[in-house]
Amino acid sequence: MEIIIKDVIGPRCIIKEDGQKIYEKIHGPLTKAETVTLDFDGVTQFASPFFNFAIGQLLKDIEEKDLRCLLRVENLNETGKLVVERVIENAARYHSDIDYRKIVDDILEQQAKESE
Amino acid sequence: MPQKIIYIPRINDSPADFAELFQIWDEVNDDFENVKFDFSQCNFLRPNAVAFLGGLARLIESRMGTAVFDWDTLKNAAVMTNLSQNGFAGHFEHTSSRKTGNSIPYREDNVRDVNGIMDYLEIYWLGRGWVQVNQPLRDAIVGHVWEIYNNAFEHSGSGIGVFSCGQHFPRYNELLLSVVDFGQGIPAKVRNFLSSDPRAKQLTAAGCLRWAFQSGTTTKSKEEPGGLGLDLLKEFVQVNQGKLEVYSNEGYALIDKDGEGFTNITTSFEGTVFHITLRCDENLYRFADETNGNVPF
Numbered sequence: 001m002e003i004i005i006k007d008v009i010g011p012r013c014i015i016k017e018d019g020q021k022i023y024e025k026i027h028g029p030l031t032k033a034e035t036v037t038l039d040f041d042g043v044t045q046f047a048s049p050f051f052n053f054a055i056g057q058l059l060k061d062i063e064e065k066d067l068r069c070l071l072r073v074e075n076l077n078e079t080g081k082l083v084v085e086r087v088i089e090n091a092a093r094y095h096s097d098i099d100y101r102k103i104v105d106d107i108l109e110q111q112a113k114e115s116e
Numbered sequence: 117m118p119q120k121i122i123y124i125p126r127i128n129d130s131p132a133d134f135a136e137l138f139q140i141w142d143e144v145n146d147d148f149e150n151v152k153f154d155f156s157q158c159n160f161l162r163p164n165a166v167a168f169l170g171g172l173a174r175l176i177e178s179r180m181g182t183a184v185f186d187w188d189t190l191k192n193a194a195v196m197t198n199l200s201q202n203g204f205a206g207h208f209e210h211t212s213s214r215k216t217g218n219s220i221p222y223r224e225d226n227v228r229d230v231n232g233i234m235d236y237l238e239i240y241w242l243g244r245g246w247v248q249v250n251q252p253l254r255d256a257i258v259g260h261v262w263e264i265y266n267n268a269f270e271h272s273g274s275g276i277g278v279f280s281c282g283q284h285f286p287r288y289n290e291l292l293l294s295v296v297d298f299g300q301g302i303p304a305k306v307r308n309f310l311s312s313d314p315r316a317k318q319l320t321a322a323g324c325l326r327w328a329f330q331s332g333t334t335t336k337s338k339e340e341p342g343g344l345g346l347d348l349l350k351e352f353v354q355v356n357q358g359k360l361e362v363y364s365n366e367g368y369a370l371i372d373k374d375g376e377g378f379t380n381i382t383t384s385f386e387g388t389v390f391h392i393t394l395r396c397d398e399n400l401y402r403f404a405d406e407t408n409g410n411v412p413f
Contacts, residue, residue, distance in 0.1 A: 014262050015230055016270075044255045045234065047262045048344040049270075079256040083348065090331065090344050103330060104315055107323045 001029050006042035013046050013080070019053025026054075030070050031061055041075040046083045055084060056091035064092050119150040119182075124158045127165035129292070129391060134363050135383040137168045142385070144172065149181040155190035163281035164294035164391050166204050166222055171279035171296045171387075173208065174224065178276050185210070202281060218246075220282030220293070227277065228269040236280070237261055241293060246284045247396045257394075260352040263345035264295050264390045271335060272299025272388060284396070291394045298387040301365035302328050309335035321367030322378040329369060329376065350376065357395055364388040 003025060009018045026036045058067055067088075076084065122140055127133045144151050153169065173183035185208045190196050199205040202219035220241050225233060237258040242249075249257070268278045274297035282293040300308075303324035310316035310327075319327065327333055329350055334343030350371050353360045362369040366384035370377045 012230070012234060014234070014259060015266070044252075045259045045262075047259045047266060048348055049266050052344070077252060077255070079252075079259055083259075083344075086331075086344055086348065101313060103327060103333060104310065104313055104319065107326050108315060108318060110326070111318075111320060111323050 001026070001034060002037040002039060004039050004041070006040070009043070011042055011044050013040070013043050013050040013054075015047075016049040016053045019050040019055075022054040023057050026071075027058060027061070030058060030067070033066075033070065035070050035072065037072040037074060039074045040077070040080060043075075043080070044077065046077075046080040048083055048087060051084045051087040052091070056087045059088070059091045064088065119152055120144065121152050121154050123154045123156065124161070124165075124169070126158060126160045127162060128160065129162045129164045129294075131368065131381065133162070134164070134389065135381070137165060138363075138383040138385040140169075141172060142383070144176060145386075149176060149179070151176055151181065151183050153183070153185045155186065155192070155195065158190070158195055159192045161195050161198065163202070163220070163222075163283045163292055164296075164389065166199070166202060167279045167281040167294040167296045168389065170204060170207065170222055170224065170281070171276070171298055174276045174279070175298045184208075198283075202283070204281070218284040218286060220244075220284065223280040225265075225278045225280070228265070233265050234258060234262060237293075241282050241291070244284070246286070247291060247394070257352075260349050261293065261392065263349045264392070267345050268295060268297045268299070268388065268390075271302070271305055272297040273305075274299035274387065289396045291396055293390075293392050295390045295392075296387065301386055301388055302362070303365040303367050304386075305335050320380050321365050321384070322369075322380045325362065325364065325367040325369045326378045329371075329378075353392065359393040361391040361393075362388065363391075 003022065005013065005022070008021065008025075013019070022038070026038070029036055055071070062070075073084070120143070122143060124140075125136055127136055153173075173185070176183040187205065187210045190199075196205070198219060200210070202222045204222040207222060207224065221236070223236055238254065242254055242257060265278060268274065276298060279296045280293065282291065284291050303319075303321040306324040306327050307316055307319065310319070329346050331344065331347040349360065353371055354373055357373045360369075360371040363381070363385075365386065366380055366382070368379050368381045
């Protein structure tokens with residue numbers, strides 16, 4: 001399966017609704033271990049909400065290593081590469097349960113130090 | 117109904133100037149208030165003040181009050197020129213025609229107008245020839261700045277939308293953009309999200325901002341991954357030696373090339389201001405990841 005992103009979304013991949021559209025197209029095939037290619041030729045602008053929904057959500061059902069084998073991404077510009085890589089790292093951590101208690105602990109400790 | 121007169125002072129963009137703005141918010145933050153803004157004491161107004169005062173006027177109107185800018189009191193020619201050029205005066209019933217100059221238009225977004233906002237950033241903010249960067253970098257910058265707007269529309273709960281204004285300062289070689297919402301504010305949202313953890317009540321506003329700027333933290337539901345927008349923006353600003361300031365409730369965040377700082381402030385308001393300063397020098401810009409060349413797939 002190959003999707004020409006510009007034809008489906010346009011040149012701006014920045015909002016979650018557009019990410020969701022792509023997720024709905026590729027989630028089924030990927031969970032059946034089919035290879036999917038996303039071609040970003042002509043897409044110039046990227047932001048995290050798009051990739052959070054298009055790709056980050058996939059990591060609920062698919063292991064990161066499997067996703068990296070099954071999903072091919074072509075013609076992605078530098079910003080797109082930066083954002084998607086960060087989204088994958090983040091989503092993998094997120095779906096494995098981010099430790100919010102630990103973050104609160106760390107910040108309270110920092111607060112205490114600053115008030116000394 | 118009595119009319120309250122607010123004298124707009126000289127307002128720059130230091131923390132003390134923001135405190136003046138929040139003091140004005142506090143003075144008019146009553147329901148059913150009629151307010152007249154008087155410019156007779158104002159001889160300087162930065163874009164952060166323009167965006168904030170425009171939004172404040174709409175906030176008053178949304179509460180069934182009236183907000184009037186008394187143009188007859190504006191005697192300072194430079195301020196009048198600025199407010200005409202950026203379109204603010206035209207938004208508030210002044211008959212001036214808008215020119216361009218170094219101003220970047222005052223903008224109101226009641227709802228999320230994705231292409232309108234992106235065109236604004238691309239054409240009016242960056243695209244006027246004062247930031248000499250190539251097209252791919254221009255696309256990268258507007259993508260990162262979009263995260264501010266996305267954050268405001270996704271998280272703030274502002275019933276009246278988002279207000280923006282910018283300016284180019286050739287003397288300082290700086291480009292400013294202020295984005296203001298009158299939603300609940302980031303600290304309030306974070307405390308609410310963490311309400312199941314009793315210790316979260318001890319988090320100060322500064323602590324809540326620190327939480328929000330951590331990579332991967334989000335106040336969205338468990339089903340939606342998120343929490344990268346502010347982190348990516350922070351990284352971009354630091355790499356490019358710009359400055360990002362965030363005022364939200366009684367918290368203040370300052371992110372620049374030297375690091376990040378989160379402090380509590382005494383004068384607060386209900387909402388959030390993002391104030392971003394970029395340097396107009398291509399030598400200060402590069403892609404954050406251009407040195408590692410990672411390919412994700």
